[in-house]
Amino acid sequence: MTVAPRRIPTEPELGPLMRCYGYRFTRTGTVVGASRSQDPEDVAEAERLGWPVGAVERWTPLDVLDRCVAAADALDENAVLAAFVAGLGSAPRGRQTVISYAWARHLRTAVREPDGLPDCGLATTDGGVHEVDVTEALLRLALGWAWNELPQQYLPDLEAAAGQGLPHPVGDDRERLAALLDIIAAQPAGTRPSELEKVIARAKIVPGTDKYQRYGILIGLAELGVLPSTVLDPMWDRFIPARERWAAGRRVPGSPRSDITVPLAGWRGGIEERRARRLREI
Template sequence: MKENIAKILKKIYDQDADYKKKLDRWEHKIPKTLTDSELEGLKILDLLPNQFEVFEHDTALQRLMNLKNHKKLNLPFVNALFLKGITGENVRGRQTLMSFIYLKHLPEHKFQGNESCEICGLPKKETLDKTEELYSYYSGHSWNELPLHFLVELEEALKFDQPEITESDHQKLADLLSFIDGAEEGETPGQLEKRIAKNKILPKTDKYQRYGILQTLAECGILPNEYFEPAFDKFSTQKELWEISKKMKGSSRSDVILPLAGWRGVNKVNFKKYKEIFVDLMES
C-alpha cells in the first residue's frame, strides 16, 4: 500500500484545483478513478487531500523546537530512513534527515523581516495543504528550502517505525560516495548529477530526486564546500545564506542552491564526516 501512495496522491493532485471563494483556497476533489480501497488507505494514513492548516511563525517555530527535543527524532532513526530512501525501498524516507539537520542548531528567536523570517526562513503566516506537501516526499523528492514543510514532514515521520538497516543498505551509500569521489577537479554539481544518471548509480530517480539526495549529503558536510560550515555543524541564518549566494564566484546553475551549489569536484567527499554521521553515530 505505502509504495503506491504517491500514485494515488498523483490521481488527486494532478487534476486542476477548485477555488473556494469563501475560504480563499484551492481545493482538490477526490476523482472517480480512486477505488474504495485506495481511499480507505489514504484515510488510514491520514493523507486525505485538503488538510489545510494556518501556520504562524512563532507557533511553528515552537513546534519545531519541541521536535528538537523529541526522543524518537535522533540520528539513527533519520539515517535509517535516509538509507532506505537511497536504496529506493522507501523513497518517503529521503527527506527526514534533511529536516532533522535543519533543526539541529535552530535557535530560539523573534520573527525578523517582512514576509519570511531572515533568521529561520519560516513565513510570517501561511496556509498549507499538508497532504499536498507530503505528496512531494512520497514521490521521492527532498528539499532544503521552505522550513515550514520540514515541520509538516517531521510530524508525519514520527509515526514511522525505524527500519532495520542491513549491510547492503550501508553499502549503497558507500558506493555512491566512492563514485562521487572519482570526480574531476572542476566538476560542478550539475555535471555530477548527470554523471550519476549516465552511470545509473541511483536507479529510478529523476534529476531533482538526485539533487535532493546530493543536497542532503552537502547539508551533512559529506559533500563539502569552501564557503560556510554545513548545517549539521552550525546554523546559518537565511540572511547569511543570501549573502553567501551573492558572493559565490562563478555561480552555478540556478536550479542548484546552497550548500550543494558550493561543491566542486576538487572538494571530493569528506569520508571522515561520513564515518562520523553514518557509522559512529548510528552505532552509539
Template structure:
C-alpha cells in the same frame, strides 16, 4: 485470494511494539482489535498518524501499501487538477472520480486527507519545531536509517527526513524578522497550506533544503514511522555512491556530477532533481564540503546569511543548484571523516 492486511483503530499504543503478533497484543492488553480479516501470524507493521495500526501477514508488504498511497495522491495532486478557491483565498485540488471512497479512507487514516489545510504562524510553528527535538525517537540514527532506505530506492518518501532534521539541529528560538518570511529561519509570518500537498513532494521521492515550513509537517509524519532496518546491501549502496562521488575530477561541478550519476545509473528511482536532493543532503551534512557557507550539520545559518553567501558563487555554477551543494566542486572532494561520523557503520548494516 485472502486479504493480507488490516488497518484498525487503536487507542492504547504506549506498549505496542512493531513486529508484535496479534497473540502478543492479546497478552499485553487482554484483547485484540476487532478485525474484518483475522490471521494470527499478522504483525504490527505501522502506526499511522491517526492512531491506526497496520497489520500485515508479511511486513515486506509495507512498500506495496506505500505505493498504493502514492498512486492515490498522484491522481489527486496532478498539477492540472488544481484550482484557486477565491472565496477562501487558497489553491485546492479536486478529487477525481477515479479515486474511490476506500482510497480516501486509506489516505485519511494515514493522515493524508486531501485539502487538509492548516494556518501556520511563525512563533507557533517555530515552537512546534523546537518541541520536536524533545522527541526521543528523533535521533541521528533514525533519520540516517530513513535516508539510506531512500537512497536505495526502497523508500523514496524517507529521503527528506535527514534534511528536515538538519534544519532543526541548531535552530534557536527567535523573534520574527522581515516581511512575509523570516530573514532568520525562512518560516512565513503567517500562511495557510495543504499539509497533504506538502507531503506529496516527499512521497514522490524529492528532498529539499528549501521551504522550511514543510519540515514541520514532514517530521511530524516521519515520527509515526518505524525505524527501517538497514541491511549490509543497503549500506553498500550508500558507500558506493560516496565512493563514486570521490572519483570526481577537480573541475567537476554539481551539475556534471549529477549527469555522471545518471549515466552510470547509481541512484535507482530518481530523476535529475531527486538526485540533486540526495546530493544536497550530503552537502548539508558537510560530506560534500564548500567554502561559502557552513552546512546545517555544523551550525544554523540565517536566510540572510545564505543570501549573502550565494552572491559569492561564480557564474560557472548552475543557478538552480543552491548552497551548500552549489558551492561544491570536485576539488573539494568528500569529507570521509564526516561521512563515517554521521553514517555510523555499526548501526547501519555492518
C-alpha cells in the same frame, strides 16, 4: 492545539493519491507529472484511506518553529542518518529528514529577532500564515523528493518522523551508499554539482530517480558536510541564518544554476572522509 499524528502514505495508498495530485510512475520506475484526476472516485478513495485531498493547513511562523523544535527533540540523530541511507534504495521517504532535522536541531538556541523568530526563513513578508497542503507534502516525501528551501515544508516531515518512526537500511541500501560516495570521491577537483548529478545518473546507482530527486540526495550530503562547500557551512553543524544563506548564494563561483541551492551549489569536488565514514558505519 491537538495535531493529528502524521504518517507517510503506504504503497497501496499511492495510486489514488498520485492520480489526485498529478503524478504517475513510468516503466522505469521514475515519477513524472501527469494530469490531475478529475474522477471523484479517486478523491473519495483517497479520503476513505484517511488522506484529505487539497485540504490546506494554516500555521503561524511561531507555530511552525515550536512544533519543528519539539519534533526534532524527539528524534535521534543516528536514526536520521540511517534513514538517509535507507532513502537511497528501500525507503525514498528517508531522504528529506536529514535536511529537515539539520535545520531544526539548532533552532532552540538560535538568537531571536524582535518578532520572536530566529532568522530561519519562516518570517512572512506580510505577517501572515504559511499555507501547506499536508497530504501533498507527505506524498512527495513518499516519492523521494527532498529540498532545503521553504522550511515550513519541514514540519510534516519532522512530525511524521517523530510520530511514525523512520526507516532503517535494508538489503543493498548500504552498498548503494558506498558506490555513491566512491563515485563522488573519484571526481576531479573543480567538478560542479550539475556534472556530478549526470555522472550519478549514468551510473544508475539510485534507480527510479529523476534529476531533482538526485539533487535532493546531494543536497542532503551537502547539509551533512559530506560534500564540502566553498561558500557555506552545513546546517548539520550550526544554525545558519537566512541572511547568511542568501549571501552565500551570491558568492557561488561561476554562474550557479537556479535549481541548485547552497551549500551544494558551492561544491567543487572532494569529500569529507570523516563524515562519509560515519554514514558508511551507521
